[in-house]
Amino acid sequence: MSASLDKGVRVLKEMIDAPIASYFSSCVHCGICAEACLFYTETGDPKYTPIHKLEPMRRIYQQEYTLLGRLAKMVGLSKSVTDEELAEWQELVYNSCTLCGRCSAVCPVGNDIVYMVRKMREGMSAAGHAPEGIKGAVTRTINIGSPMGVKLPAVKAQMKHIEADTGIAIPLDQEGVEYMVTLSSMEIINFPEYLGAIAKVMRHVGRTWTLSSEAFEATNAGMQIGNSDLARVIVSRVVAGAEKLKVKTVISPECGHAYTALRWEGANLIGRPFTFKVQHIVETLEEFRAAGLLKLEGMETDRLSFHDPCQLARRGGVIQPQRNLMKMVAKDFVEMPDAGYMNWCCGGGGGASSIEEGEELRLEAFKRKKRQLDAVKPDRLVTACANCRIVLEEGLEHYKMNLPVVGLTETIAEHIPDPE
Amino acid sequence: MDLLEYRATRTKTVGEALEQHGIDRRDFLKLCAAMATLLALPASAAEQLAVALAKARRPSVIWLSFQECTGCTESLTRSHSPSLESLIFDMISLDYHHTLQAASGEAAEAAREAAMKENAGKYLVAVDGSVPMGNPGYSTIAGVANIDVLRETAKDAAAILAVGTCAAYGGLPAAQPNPTGAVAISELIKDKPVVNIPGCPPIPTVITGVIAHYLAFGALPELDALGRPKAFYGETIHDRCYRRPFYDQGKFAETFDDEGARRGWCLFKLGCKGPVTYNACATMKWNGGVSFPIQSGHGCIGCSEPNFWDAGGFYEALSMPAHPLKVGAAAAAAGVAAGAAVTFFNRKKKGAAKAGHETTTLEDLER
Numbered sequence: 001m002s003a004s005l006d007k008g009v010r011v012l013k014e015m016i017d018a019p020i021a022s023y024f025s026s027c028v029h030c031g032i033c034a035e036a037c038l039f040y041t042e043t044g045d046p047k048y049t050p051i052h053k054l055e056p057m058r059r060i061y062q063q064e065y066t067l068l069g070r071l072a073k074m075v076g077l078s079k080s081v082t083d084e085e086l087a088e089w090q091e092l093v094y095n096s097c098t099l100c101g102r103c104s105a106v107c108p109v110g111n112d113i114v115y116m117v118r119k120m121r122e123g124m125s126a127a128g129h130a131p132e133g134i135k136g137a138v139t140r141t142i143n144i145g146s147p148m149g150v151k152l153p154a155v156k157a158q159m160k161h162i163e164a165d166t167g168i169a170i171p172l173d174q175e176g177v178e179y180m181v182t183l184s185s186m187e188i189i190n191f192p193e194y195l196g197a198i199a200k201v202m203r204h205v206g207r208t209w210t211l212s213s214e215a216f217e218a219t220n221a222g223m224q225i226g227n228s229d230l231a232r233v234i235v236s237r238v239v240a241g242a243e244k245l246k247v248k249t250v251i252s253p254e255c256g257h258a259y260t261a262l263r264w265e266g267a268n269l270i271g272r273p274f275t276f277k278v279q280h281i282v283e284t285l286e287e288f289r290a291a292g293l294l295k296l297e298g299m300e301t302d303r304l305s306f307h308d309p310c311q312l313a314r315r316g317g318v319i320q321p322q323r324n325l326m327k328m329v330a331k332d333f334v335e336m337p338d339a340g341y342m343n344w345c346c347g348g349g350g351g352a353s354s355i356e357e358g359e360e361l362r363l364e365a366f367k368r369k370k371r372q373l374d375a376v377k378p379d380r381l382v383t384a385c386a387n388c389r390i391v392l393e394e395g396l397e398h399y400k401m402n403l404p405v406v407g408l409t410e411t412i413a414e415h416i417p418d419p420e
Numbered sequence: 421m422d423l424l425e426y427r428a429t430r431t432k433t434v435g436e437a438l439e440q441h442g443i444d445r446r447d448f449l450k451l452c453a454a455m456a457t458l459l460a461l462p463a464s465a466a467e468q469l470a471v472a473l474a475k476a477r478r479p480s481v482i483w484l485s486f487q488e489c490t491g492c493t494e495s496l497t498r499s500h501s502p503s504l505e506s507l508i509f510d511m512i513s514l515d516y517h518h519t520l521q522a523a524s525g526e527a528a529e530a531a532r533e534a535a536m537k538e539n540a541g542k543y544l545v546a547v548d549g550s551v552p553m554g555n556p557g558y559s560t561i562a563g564v565a566n567i568d569v570l571r572e573t574a575k576d577a578a579a580i581l582a583v584g585t586c587a588a589y590g591g592l593p594a595a596q597p598n599p600t601g602a603v604a605i606s607e608l609i610k611d612k613p614v615v616n617i618p619g620c621p622p623i624p625t626v627i628t629g630v631i632a633h634y635l636a637f638g639a640l641p642e643l644d645a646l647g648r649p650k651a652f653y654g655e656t657i658h659d660r661c662y663r664r665p666f667y668d669q670g671k672f673a674e675t676f677d678d679e680g681a682r683r684g685w686c687l688f689k690l691g692c693k694g695p696v697t698y699n700a701c702a703t704m705k706w707n708g709g710v711s712f713p714i715q716s717g718h719g720c721i722g723c724s725e726p727n728f729w730d731a732g733g734f735y736e737a738l739s740m741p742a743h744p745l746k747v748g749a750a751a752a753a754a755g756v757a758a759g760a761a762v763t764f765f766n767r768k769k770k771g772a773a774k775a776g777h778e779t780t781t782l783e784d785l786e787r
Contacts, residue, residue, distance in 0.1 A: 002778075002783070002784050003784055003785060003786055003787045004787065007778075007784075010773050010776055011773075011777075013769065013770065013773040014770065014773035014774050014776075014777060016770070017770075064766075064769060065766045065769070065770075067762065125780070125785055126780065126784070128785065128786060128787040130785060135785050135786075138782065138785065139782055139785075142782050143782070225785070227780050227785070229779045229780040229781075230780060230781075230782070
């Protein structure tokens, strides 16, 4: 019970590093980032301009770290950041930002705006201005083990169902295997077919793998709320689990931000290199494909398109692998406009999907995705992120669009021939 | 050739001289059409050229060589074998040229004086090499300082052609620290038209092209701000380079033996000076249109630009500063000191914020 304005401002001062100082001083106020943000393009409200979402942080930077800013503050020309202001900015920093990174991709002076939003959230959460929905998700992850409150018994129950369905044993806590598979709780509760697909793929390619009873959950709500201390606690569980089982590679599930948390932020959070490699499942599948291990049969004949999760494609740089995989199984594969590096977000990334009061805005922003889909009219949409999948399904239902959304791993697994 | 015969050739018209050398009218018209194209003149000018050239008296040309390497003359003679340029050679009366004339000593100087006297006000002076003004003793001809020969010869000339980068801009002799105090011809001769034909060496066709223009139209071609004929120096190498599409696509060779180099990508990053060099190499090429440096895999070194020897390394990309921090070093040092002070202060502040960091627990998310 210690969140306060003072603490928030102190954390923001701590967060302003060399890149942020250079970003703020390089900004030419061109406003190109606005056109890259789906919350601006779909509402036309200038308050959703990405760089404007950082206004309190920019003022702190100016007043604390620049000569003119200090002078301006001294003579009262520049006002200190207030608690009311931060409260007002909560909607801008959380509800209307999915950390999708399109703004960073278009900035003509190369400012990584989304990097700054991530740091801004550190101060916002320390000041007590984080949305209840994300706070709840963090609390459940820290206390129970997963943002949806899923515990090990639920995982074991799903394992049993899948073993019954597929006839393949799901390994748990096996030491010294090649891969440790992690899950997002959405896959455990909503899309258990993912685990079944993994089991089929691993048997097909003849690789050893396991789940961990201590580190089955890969998602990291601590990163979404923007608190490195909590994010560290969560990521440390995966690290401890993987190192205990001495695996070579940890596979991040079909989840965007879990990949960012493990692959890009993880080692920085714990302050040392991992002893294992981190791959998104799409990268693992691509490795199998490139090695000629995937011998698939049959092709999908309906029109398929692929929705690139922002954290995987734009922030993670994984763009071609999913296309190579799609082409193995899809006869009629169509690309949406802006697909790949500049794909538009589903509207619910970066923790936004767990903010209840943000739903209306989310559905408004979904119009962008709708236009993308209307341009190519696929029969089915494939993606590689369980969160994208849920948000897409909500949006599609709201706009009464009849379009099934499926995961890439299960789409591939369906074409694996049964063993003799 | 006795003196009588010599004078006879000099008084001939171009048409007669060509006929004497067995060049028929068809070849002559072809030459005129080619010349018109070369000078970027309209097609109708070919006929005018033919009429004018056939009647033109071969002008006397006196070629002076000062602080030079004879490369410009080599270039001119390389164009001599069976090409347009060899025909042009028949169009002028080259009365004085150290390297090419048979006469030597007093006879040579007498030929120059005779040509000047007979053609006063009508002859052309071609100069290669720069003139030492720091100490005239660095370069003399028959004991006479270059500057004196130049002033004497230029006095009754119709125009001066400064052939090569040394004559046009000072060139290599004028490169820092310029020990001889070398200067360009245009800085010494102010009362006569001076045409700069820079290049180290210049393209032979460009040298002869300027002479042909003067012959046909009785006037010098249109010049740019640096005194160069616009027809040849109107565009940069880069703008007419066949590798330009690779530049536009951002495809660059990074070393001379990488994949990009093998694929013929842009040499910008390897120091090509094509973007700032005005010359006709990319279009007219060398050795009878066979190739030019970029086509052979090496970037343009910018040899036809002023101060090219002092404009930074041949292998440094144009985007690199030629003289980093040379000017304003003091200002930069002061800036660094001020920046360091601010940085120190800011680091202290940020350090304090960091030291004050309290590890967040779940409870700390609430107020």
